[in-house]
Amino acid sequence: MARARISDVASAAGVSVTTVSLVLNNAEARISDDTRQRVREAAKAVGYEPSSLARGLRTQRTRTVGLISDEIATTPFAGRMLAGAQDVAREQGHLVFLVDTGADAAIERDAIAALAAQQVDAMIYACMWHQVVDAPQGLRSDAVFLDCRPAGGGYRSVVPDDRAGGAAAVRELVAAGHRRIAYLDAGGAKPIASHLRLEGYLEVLGEAGIEPDPALHVEADVSALGGRIAVEGLLDLPEERRPTAIFAFNDRLAVGAYTAAHHRGLDIPRDLSIVGYDDQQFVAAEQDPPLTTIALPHYEMGRWAMEVALGVRAGDEDATHLMECPVIRRDSVGPPPAQVAKPSRRRASVNTERPPWAAPDR
Amino acid sequence: MARARISDVASAAGVSVTTVSLVLNNAEARISDDTRQRVREAAKAVGYEPSSLARGLRTQRTRTVGLISDEIATTPFAGRMLAGAQDVAREQGHLVFLVDTGADAAIERDAIAALAAQQVDAMIYACMWHQVVDAPQGLRSDAVFLDCRPAGGGYRSVVPDDRAGGAAAVRELVAAGHRRIAYLDAGGAKPIASHLRLEGYLEVLGEAGIEPDPALHVEADVSALGGRIAVEGLLDLPEERRPTAIFAFNDRLAVGAYTAAHHRGLDIPRDLSIVGYDDQQFVAAEQDPPLTTIALPHYEMGRWAMEVALGVRAGDEDATHLMECPVIRRDSVGPPPAQVAKPSRRRASVNTERPPWAAPDR
């Protein structure tokens, strides 16, 4: 059977369509309770569901929002942003159009046009990871950027506070007593977060009066293998320069550090402490031992973006909102192995026996 | 400035709206090339973009599809299904409404109603993993189920061929020479795939004339830790009953198997071969050594579902389409360690030397 229209409800209830519309939209209007009742029953009886299309055409508001992203939906890293955005959309009675563009400019342009043709009430432009992007042509000026910032400004945006996050990570290590802390950085086309986290790292080293050792700032291919290789290099350092703790740019790199440590027969955190970044779902918590890390507030950023886009929350015009990255304490951080007073003759080598400095010191 | 309407284009080009509509929709109609040209220019000049709302209202086709899922978008496991579905939607000029319900029945019901009110042309009901579900009330009968089947039938659906996938995994191991092959199964509320893969396992054991050993069918909590614990049990078996290979229900469990093996000082694949399932993005390939596994054809299933939903492909009415799970060969499978003719005195212990039987036998 065809969809019931408002006129069907009207005739079933013996009133005009105006009345039906007024009742169903809970208008203030003075309609007798009796009529209200009749209309509601009639609507239920004929199975009436208003057409969003017709309503949208008339009101010029569609209760619809477009979320365009590079590939957050089809990649396993940032899905929680979608959850946050969707939850808000649902709370506000909106539906979301999602389009992953694979970072293809042509697809992006078409998507923006299609979304505009749909007359979405709001638009969110999201990235899989924190970056500065060129705002796509044709993007409406009230769009909000999620996990990225437009190169020229001019839009509201939300990104993680990676500098503070990096600082928090290193502070965690300093508080445990570490002084020789390496930063296992991302190599190649360094993401902006890598610079920011480095700043946090240096800042805390400064606070703690630790002289940064350039040898402890290493770069790696962002993968478990890349992390492993770089950490092997770190562990090859002469003992007195070897790090007792590693702050990894992200959890994948941290996983590589685990592998390198295990191959050396090193125990985490007894012989080496590690803190990651991202709190990647189903990886950070599943390491052995579970990885202490800094969480990317994906869900919260998703919520923030949608709230601002829908006008539920006021986002400062043309400003970037920094969102806190909380420390997730698990079991990969402990006190450093006891100091060796003077350089020993031992060379870096595969340790199968428990190293002498490995006894916990508290 | 307000959106340009079709009438703006018409007056700019000095023609009627009919002509504009005909031209812009590439109708066969007899319109002079000259007019076509003028209309196109006028449209571009005023920046005309047709309103999908008005068009949808008039034609009763919205070029829009609703994809409702439990949580494929917000969880890191099945995002590629979305990529497949989206790619097809884009190719067909459709936009997709995505709603993750978190498997909440009330949210699901509301979402279905909202999507119906939007007059989506098609609807896909997707799950994060292969399961049999109760078709939600109110779901239109031409909806297609993705990675799940409706309990009572009556809908078109696509799921992975887990039985064949399980068989392929075990065949891989048998071909490498293994006879003592464990199935590291999912415990608890066993997913339907667990039964199916077990069938495949038993089938291939039968083909190979291997008597299934109940001690080699173990269950684990579906997590790396769960896998590790279960595999430790397996490795504690007396040598002659100990498995030389493990087929894990999924990659997460396989990761646990890696951990257990490493703690025993066992090398993969020299001392123990492992095959996983899922080809989970960024985990299977990043293991050390990279994990041989069976891929879940997420992208292809997503494509299939959208193609059928949009009528690009004929899906058999009320039938479940089984999609092949390809073997992804990496480096975790090798020949079994040489047989020890009679129980030896060697106990399970950390092997640092390469065992004499480790030479490849083909």
Place this chain on the structure above:
DNA sequence: TTGAAAGCGCTAACAC
């Protein structure tokens, strides 16, 4: 307290 009617922007049957 309720109803008539205009109109949101478009397509398509029909007329010329």
Place this chain on the structure above:
DNA sequence: GTGTTAGCGCTTTCAA
């Protein structure tokens, strides 16, 4: 070849 016009299903102004 091209134009007129009737709706698609709704909201909302204005009148009664």
